[in-house]
Amino acid sequence: MTEVSIEGLTKDYGSSLAVNGISVKIADGEFISLLGPSGCGKTTTLKMIAGFEDATAGAIRFDGQDVVNVPAEKRDIGMVFQNYALFPHMTVAQNLAFGLEMRRVSRSDIATRTARVLDMVQLSGYADRYPRQLSGGQQQRVALARALVIEPRILLLDEPLANLDAKLREEMRVFIRDLQKRVGITTVYVTHDQAEAMTMSDRVVVMFGGRIAQHGSPSDIYERPASLEVAQFVGQVNILEGKVVSPAAGDLTPVDTVLGQFLVRGVAPDANGTVTLTLRPEAVELASADTGGAQATVSASYYSGSLVDYRLTLDNGQTINVQTFPRNRWAAGDRVTIKVDGERFWPLGAPS
Amino acid sequence: MSMRARSAKPFLLIAPAVLLLGLFLVLPYINIGIMSFRNPGNGSPYAPGFTTGNYLRLFSDSFYLEQIANTLMIGAITTFACLILGFPVAWQLARTQMRFRGLAYGLVLSPLLVGIVIRSYGWTILLGNNGMINRTLINMGLIDHPLGLMYNSLGIVIALVHVFLPFMILPLMSALQGIDPSIEAAARSLGAGRITAFRRIVLPLSMPGIQAGCILVFVLSLSAYVTPSLIGGLRVKTMAVSVVDALIDTFQWPFGSAMALMLSLTGALVVLIFARLTRMKWKAN
Numbered sequence: 001m002t003e004v005s006i007e008g009l010t011k012d013y014g015s016s017l018a019v020n021g022i023s024v025k026i027a028d029g030e031f032i033s034l035l036g037p038s039g040c041g042k043t044t045t046l047k048m049i050a051g052f053e054d055a056t057a058g059a060i061r062f063d064g065q066d067v068v069n070v071p072a073e074k075r076d077i078g079m080v081f082q083n084y085a086l087f088p089h090m091t092v093a094q095n096l097a098f099g100l101e102m103r104r105v106s107r108s109d110i111a112t113r114t115a116r117v118l119d120m121v122q123l124s125g126y127a128d129r130y131p132r133q134l135s136g137g138q139q140q141r142v143a144l145a146r147a148l149v150i151e152p153r154i155l156l157l158d159e160p161l162a163n164l165d166a167k168l169r170e171e172m173r174v175f176i177r178d179l180q181k182r183v184g185i186t187t188v189y190v191t192h193d194q195a196e197a198m199t200m201s202d203r204v205v206v207m208f209g210g211r212i213a214q215h216g217s218p219s220d221i222y223e224r225p226a227s228l229e230v231a232q233f234v235g236q237v238n239i240l241e242g243k244v245v246s247p248a249a250g251d252l253t254p255v256d257t258v259l260g261q262f263l264v265r266g267v268a269p270d271a272n273g274t275v276t277l278t279l280r281p282e283a284v285e286l287a288s289a290d291t292g293g294a295q296a297t298v299s300a301s302y303y304s305g306s307l308v309d310y311r312l313t314l315d316n317g318q319t320i321n322v323q324t325f326p327r328n329r330w331a332a333g334d335r336v337t338i339k340v341d342g343e344r345f346w347p348l349g350a351p352s
Numbered sequence: 353m354s355m356r357a358r359s360a361k362p363f364l365l366i367a368p369a370v371l372l373l374g375l376f377l378v379l380p381y382i383n384i385g386i387m388s389f390r391n392p393g394n395g396s397p398y399a400p401g402f403t404t405g406n407y408l409r410l411f412s413d414s415f416y417l418e419q420i421a422n423t424l425m426i427g428a429i430t431t432f433a434c435l436i437l438g439f440p441v442a443w444q445l446a447r448t449q450m451r452f453r454g455l456a457y458g459l460v461l462s463p464l465l466v467g468i469v470i471r472s473y474g475w476t477i478l479l480g481n482n483g484m485i486n487r488t489l490i491n492m493g494l495i496d497h498p499l500g501l502m503y504n505s506l507g508i509v510i511a512l513v514h515v516f517l518p519f520m521i522l523p524l525m526s527a528l529q530g531i532d533p534s535i536e537a538a539a540r541s542l543g544a545g546r547i548t549a550f551r552r553i554v555l556p557l558s559m560p561g562i563q564a565g566c567i568l569v570f571v572l573s574l575s576a577y578v579t580p581s582l583i584g585g586l587r588v589k590t591m592a593v594s595v596v597d598a599l600i601d602t603f604q605w606p607f608g609s610a611m612a613l614m615l616s617l618t619g620a621l622v623v624l625i626f627a628r629l630t631r632m633k634w635k636a637n
Contacts, residue, residue, distance in 0.1 A: 052537050072540040085538040089556045089634040098552070102543030130634050150542060 002062050002153035002186050003028045004049070009058035011044050011210075018044040020210035021058065026203075031180055031187045033197035036207035037233070042190045043158060045207075049188060050156055051075045062153055073102070078147030078185075082159040084139045086131040092118070092142050093127040099150035117149040120179065137168045144176065148183060155180065155187040161196060173199055194234040198222065206230050224266070224346050225278060231348070237278045238320045242347075244273040255345070258314055259294040262342035268349065276348045281309065281323040283344035286336045288328070294338045296320070298330045312336065381616075388609035397605040406610035416594075416611070420618060423591040426505055426580075427573040427619075430512040434520035434569045435562065437513065442524035442561070447533075460521050468515060472582040475511040476502065479583065503587040511579045516572050520565040527561025528554075556632075563630050567623050574619045591615040 004026040011019040019041040026032050034042035047053040049060055051072030059066050067075055078099075087095050096114040105113070118124050121141040131139055140160060147155060160176070161169045177200045180187050191197050197204045198218040205215040214226040225231035228239070242255035244267065253267035255275060267275050287293075296312035299319070303326065310322045310330065322338075330336055388406055391399040410416050445456050463471065478484050479501040486498040501507050531554060539549040580590040589597070591611060598608030 050537075050541055052540070071545075072537070073543050073545050075541075076543075077541055079538065079541040081534045081538060083532060083534060085532060085534040087535060087539070087553060087557075089559075089632065098539070098544070099542035102548070132634075146538075146542070 003064075004154060004186060004188070005059075005061040005064070006045075006049070007059045007061070009045065009048060009060060010056045011041070011048060011053060012056040017210050019048070022207070022210075022212050023058075024205055024212065024215060026186055026188065028186055029184045031177070031189065031200060031202045033189045033191055033201040033204045034207055035191055035194060035197040035204050035233075036213075037192055040207040041210040042192075042207050046156055046158055046188060046190045049154070050077055050079050076150075076153045078150060078152035078155045080140075080143045080147050080155070080157045080160045082162050084131075084143040084160075084163075086139055086142055086146070088131050091128050091130055092123065092134070095131070095142060095146050096149045099146065103150065113149055117145045120148070120182075121145045136164050137172065140164065140172060141175075144179070148179075148185070153186070155185045157187065157189045159191055160189075161191075161193075169196075176200065198234070206233065208233075222280075223344075225348075228276075228278075228348055231278045231346075236281050236321055236323070238281065240277045240279060240320075240345075242267075242275045242277045242345075244275060252342075257345075258316055258318060259338055259340055262340065262345060264342055264345045264347060267347045277345045278348060279320075279340065279345055281321045283340060284320070284322040284324075285339040286310070286322060286324055286328070286330065287339060288330070288334070288336060291337050291339065293340075296336055296338055298332050298334045298336060300332055301330060303329075310336075312338070384609045384612055387605055388613050390606040390609075392604055392606050397603055403606075406607045407614075409607065410610050410614060419589060419591055419594060420614060422505065422588075423574060423615070424618060424622060426508055426512070426590060427570045427622075429505075430509050430516065430573040431520075431566050431570045433509065433513045434517050435566060438517055438520035438524055438565065442521045442528055445521070445525050446528035446531075460518055460525075463514065464518055468578050469582075471515060472511055472579045475507070475514070475579075476582055479507045479510065502583055503585045505584075505588055507583045508580045508588065508590070511583050512573050512576060515576075515579055516569045519568045519572060523564035523568065524558065524561040527558045527564075531557045559630060559632055560635065563627065566626065570623065570626075571619060574615060 006025070007023050008021045009019055009023070010017070010021050022041075022045065024032075034045060036042050044053060048055045051067070051070065051074075055068050058068075060068055062075070087098065090098065093114055096117060097110045100110045100113060114127070115124070118127060121144055123138060123141055123145065126134065126138065126142075131142065134142065143160070157176070161172050164172060173196060189197070189200060198221075201218060203215060204218055204221050206213045206221060208229055214221055214230045216224075221230065222234050225234065225237075228237075231237045240257045240259065242257045242264070245254040245256050245261060247253070248267065251265050252263040253265075253275075255262055255264045255267060255277065257277065264275075264277065294314060296314050298310055299313045300311040302309040306325070307323055308326045308329065310324070312320050312322055314320065320338075387398065389402045389404065390406075391401045391403050392406070393399040441460065445453065445460065448456060476483070480486070481498040481500075481502065483502070485501060486495075489495045490498065501510070535557070536549055536553060539553045540546075544552065574590075575592055576590070577592045577596060580588075581593045581596075584590065584593065592615065595608050595612045595615065598604045598611060
């Protein structure tokens with residue numbers, strides 16, 4: 001199995017710097033996501049790892065060996081494309097056999113390995129079908145099987161679920177993740193869908209404008225975002241201005257906000273003693289009775305079955321968004337009390 | 353909408369084309385078919401009564417059989433040459449950035465903008481014994497006697513390739529454009545080098561274009577008249593030229609019709625065999 005190390009990787013298209021000196025280490029067997037909006041350089045990075053794009057500068061090492069000058073067909077990678085890229089003139093079995101034929105695997109071994117992987121992706125009965133005879137989800141599983149049957153060093157996936165409908169997408173997330181764990185293959189997954197990145201990855205690399213904005217575990221990224229951009233990209237967020245009341249005692253700093261005074265972790269106040277705090281909508285609890293907390297008026301509510309989103313107006317006119325379970329329901333115009341755990345605030349510009 | 357109106361609609365849509373084909377293709381063919389069994393006339397295009405003699409004459413005279421074979425051969429070689437010359441051009445065009453595509457597309461189509469008669473005359477100026485190519489080669493001292501480039505099958509093939517190349521390139525290009533570049537990338541990632549990826553993936557996937565282009569060029573070459581008659585002169589005659597000779601010069605309508613039908617039938621047979629051999633199982637439903 002393979003450990004991937006990327007150092008100072010750069011792609012300069014002349015008119016623009018698609019990837020600007022990124023460095024990241026991917027451990028053997030790790031599932032890592034490159035997450036970012038379109039044009040952030042995530043796909044270019046993947047193409048450079050695959051060997052479809054030349055790197056302008058930097059190194060890509062597989063187990064310490066630089067592969068920058070190794071052509072794509074010699075890198076021993078398995079790749080799954082957004083549009084599956086199955087060979088339309090070959091049956092499912094022939095699609096799977098292609099990579100093995102390139103490796104001069106014997107005919108009988110091809111048959112056993114193809115059958116085993118088809119079983120793994122639950123497509124055993126489909127060996128003799130042509131791609132056009134399969135549904136989108138089945139085609140996706142064939143693409144996955146074709147990439148895995150060659151037992152590559154690394155699995156690369158380029159937005160593989162983007163063309164599937166919502167329900168199938170969620171099933172495939174779990175499917176791919178389980179399969180990856182079972183096979184134990186080092187995996188790089190490119191997506192612009194934060195939920196996909198969060199649910200599937202061991203680690204998420206958030207990219208903006210060709211640079212890495214933050215990398216860490218899904219909970220690091222979500223709960224301790226490095227910047228406002230990251231915080232907003234991976235979910236909804238409320239921004240609150242805070243004023244440091246007194247110097248930090250250990251880890252915790254008392255901060256005054258419109259929602260009251262809280263002990264906040266990781267605060268590095270500027271010279272004026274002010275700090276910008278992020279607060280996720282689901283970190284807030286609501287109550288009808290005045291239990292001692294900030295008061296607000298419900299201005300809108302959006303019910304989505306398992307959750308309800310509220311837009312609240314604080315008495316100072318500021319709007320905050322809250323997400324709760326629909327145990328208690330409030331309607332527009334209701335008065336509510338806001339309860340927040342100080343632990344759930346995260347300051348922007350925190351030293352990481 | 354009533355059932356009747358709905359079922360009538362597709363018919364109404366194809367009616368003009370069906371009418372045109374019926375009036376100007378099927379009826380003439382029937383007419384030619386009947387004419388080919390008429391008695392040859394003496395001083396008139398044909399005489400009363402029917403005979404199979406025209407076909408017997410065609411099949412018993414090795415001159416005409418050789419002419420059919422030669423015509424088919426010219427068609428096949430022209431088609432193959434267009435395929436070999438056209439494929440790289442179509443490939444480049446299909447994969448070129450947008451900026452140059454318009455210009456390149458125009459260049460491919462440009463031969464079609466000049467009338468076929470003018471282009472064929474142009475080739476007689478180039479290919480003749482005293483033509484530009486031979487004179488240049490003699491002046492350079494590379495040859496003593498002019499090369500036989502005209503009044504033979506080679507000259508006809510050269511001129512036909514030039515005339516029909518766009519008809520090969522256009523269908524090839526549209527087939528190649530339809531191949532998603534990531535399919536090729538997938539083949540590379542699975543361990544195929546450029547040549548293997550081309551042979552195993554790109555070539556079979558471009559088969560619909562190869563098929564269409566080859567059939568077009570082959571059929572056009574068989575029926576070409578202006579170019580073979582100008583380049584071939586009196587010495588080499590293709591079937592189409594002989595048909596026109598029989599119908600217009602020697603006034604043998606029944607024999608000319610028999611030749612015309614033979615040309616169509618052998619051409620259709622070759623196309624059918626070709627289509628059968630290049631049948632794409634993965635395209636079928």
